[in-house]
Amino acid sequence: MGKFYSQEWIDEVRMNNDIVDVVSEYLTLTPSGRGFVALCPFHNEKTPSFSVSPEKQIFHCFGCGVGGNVISFIMKMENMDFLEAVELLAEKAGIAIPQTEQDKDYAKKREKTKAIYQVNREAALYYYNNLLTKEGERFLDYIANRGIAINTVKSFGLGCALNRWDGLKNFLLKKGYPIELLCDAGLVVKSSKGKDFYDRFRNRIIFPIINTRNQVVAFGGRSIGDTLPKYINSPETVVYSKGYHLYGLNRFRGRAHISDLIVVEGYMDVLALYQGGFKNVVASLGTALTKHQARLIKRYAKQAFIAYDGDAAGKSATIRGLELLEKEGCKPKVVSLPEDTDPDDIIRQYGPQGFQNLLNEALSLTDFKLSIAKSGVDMDTQEGKAAYAIKASEILAGLDNAIERDIYIKKVSKETGISYHAILSEIQQKKGSSTGKIIKRNTNGNNRHNKILTRKNEEIADVTKAERTVLCLLCQNQDLIEKTVNSLEWKDFSHPLNRQLAKLIYKRIEAEQSIQPADVISGLAEQDNAALIADILEPPVDMTKRTIILEECIRVIKMHNIKRKKEKLQEELEKIVQQGLEDHDRFRELTLEIDKLNKQLKLSGGEQDLKGGIR
Numbered sequence: 001m002g003k004f005y006s007q008e009w010i011d012e013v014r015m016n017n018d019i020v021d022v023v024s025e026y027l028t029l030t031p032s033g034r035g036f037v038a039l040c041p042f043h044n045e046k047t048p049s050f051s052v053s054p055e056k057q058i059f060h061c062f063g064c065g066v067g068g069n070v071i072s073f074i075m076k077m078e079n080m081d082f083l084e085a086v087e088l089l090a091e092k093a094g095i096a097i098p099q100t101e102q103d104k105d106y107a108k109k110r111e112k113t114k115a116i117y118q119v120n121r122e123a124a125l126y127y128y129n130n131l132l133t134k135e136g137e138r139f140l141d142y143i144a145n146r147g148i149a150i151n152t153v154k155s156f157g158l159g160c161a162l163n164r165w166d167g168l169k170n171f172l173l174k175k176g177y178p179i180e181l182l183c184d185a186g187l188v189v190k191s192s193k194g195k196d197f198y199d200r201f202r203n204r205i206i207f208p209i210i211n212t213r214n215q216v217v218a219f220g221g222r223s224i225g226d227t228l229p230k231y232i233n234s235p236e237t238v239v240y241s242k243g244y245h246l247y248g249l250n251r252f253r254g255r256a257h258i259s260d261l262i263v264v265e266g267y268m269d270v271l272a273l274y275q276g277g278f279k280n281v282v283a284s285l286g287t288a289l290t291k292h293q294a295r296l297i298k299r300y301a302k303q304a305f306i307a308y309d310g311d312a313a314g315k316s317a318t319i320r321g322l323e324l325l326e327k328e329g330c331k332p333k334v335v336s337l338p339e340d341t342d343p344d345d346i347i348r349q350y351g352p353q354g355f356q357n358l359l360n361e362a363l364s365l366t367d368f369k370l371s372i373a374k375s376g377v378d379m380d381t382q383e384g385k386a387a388y389a390i391k392a393s394e395i396l397a398g399l400d401n402a403i404e405r406d407i408y409i410k411k412v413s414k415e416t417g418i419s420y421h422a423i424l425s426e427i428q429q430k431k432g433s434s435t436g437k438i439i440k441r442n443t444n445g446n447n448r449h450n451k452i453l454t455r456k457n458e459e460i461a462d463v464t465k466a467e468r469t470v471l472c473l474l475c476q477n478q479d480l481i482e483k484t485v486n487s488l489e490w491k492d493f494s495h496p497l498n499r500q501l502a503k504l505i506y507k508r509i510e511a512e513q514s515i516q517p518a519d520v521i522s523g524l525a526e527q528d529n530a531a532l533i534a535d536i537l538e539p540p541v542d543m544t545k546r547t548i549i550l551e552e553c554i555r556v557i558k559m560h561n562i563k564r565k566k567e568k569l570q571e572e573l574e575k576i577v578q579q580g581l582e583d584h585d586r587f588r589e590l591t592l593e594i595d596k597l598n599k600q601l602k603l604s605g606g607e608q609d610l611k612g613g614i615r
């Protein structure tokens, strides 16, 4: 996404849109304390945990953790990208959108985008109306024979392209749309000789693909006879890229989080399940879920049931898609369908209850991977069991959660008769080799190793918290700026996000710009982090003790940095020792340096007063 507007202009837009005014257009705000509260539109709740601060010009939900400034609010609420949200706010505030040279291209592109959405909508209506004509009857019959009721047809805006070459073309030309636009929208195709134009979709049932802003982005067409291919789709256009949309997702627009979403492969699967009473269903239109689709799913649902054709589900592309989904924080469950069977078949053969039974038996991603590993070996032989255990170890090595891993190790151990420890050590080898290090330790060693790791993780959590508290205090108390800046550099912050934020805040301090939370958030390049940043800048801190808290946090951060520095030096020292002390000068230097750090650690750990201690 190129940047088209200056930061000054964006700031002007933001400052002319009071967050309370904007939010209250969407939600009912109730005064509370120094701000307002409301029921959160982004998660389901009965008591309000969504708060708006007029002072800081930010919003934050204590229930689901979303937060940000007025621009982030519009982005979330309207499902818009950053520029779209800024433009909407500019219009609201009556601020003219700048027209520089660079903007002209962008404006042109936006005009075209708008025109394509419009012509697509006309086309969808045309296809729908076709269904109601005499010629359209056989399509309607076909749909009815598949068990799809007329209400479902209407809900999804189905239609049909009649058996002719210029039906849609003539309809749209007569309405005054230029032929180039019809081509750009992918509705009409230029003949190979380049003189003639004809309809892309002919003699097919038409499925409009609608985005979450209720715009028609593309079409799918299914033949009802023997015509091949069975399905054709719109080509990629200015408004449509493959892998960016989910068929049927538009029906969830403006809904709070739904608990689970069924993801299927094709249009007919969506219709069949919907008809069978499974309303929370979308199609990925392909088996390999993309990152964009995974994000869309995550945005709307906590859990996703993947119900793909039996033979497609096991393919590695499918599994990669599921892993993406898990990475996005949405737990996938895999519905096992028999080979060459899709959800549509299940509903037709066994009815809704048949599909419900499959949903109930859906497997977690790990269980699913294990079942694939098992299907390739003969579990009746010792060799088969061993081969399975090795494959399973590889799968389990990918699990980050220790508790989850423990459960699965026990399970695999039980299935194969191979001991828990043998599987664990196999997993650790796999883990080690995948990160480039091989951990060779006996089980006692492992325990010790794990304890050290746990302690380290706890320390990192403490430091991260201390860093966040410092940033939070800094942005809300002018009187602490000097002390903070004199004690810490932005480079002293170790958590990546904290460091990014610290760098930004320090830069703003240097440029004598405001470091109020809302101003800081709008200065971020990565708007995705806005919620997290708002979170960081607004934890409850006891302001009456702010100086003491600040000092303690600075101490924790400094200690951590000294320790890290010491670890690095010690590593270097060990290397020199291993090489037989060849570099004797460096060895001496290092021991002196480490000694110095040890003294500093003792000082800052032992007494609270830092003066004369570290710097």
Ligand SMILES: [Zn+2]
Pocket: 040, 041, 042, 043, 050, 061, 062, 063, 064, 065, 066
């Ligand atoms: Zn919420």
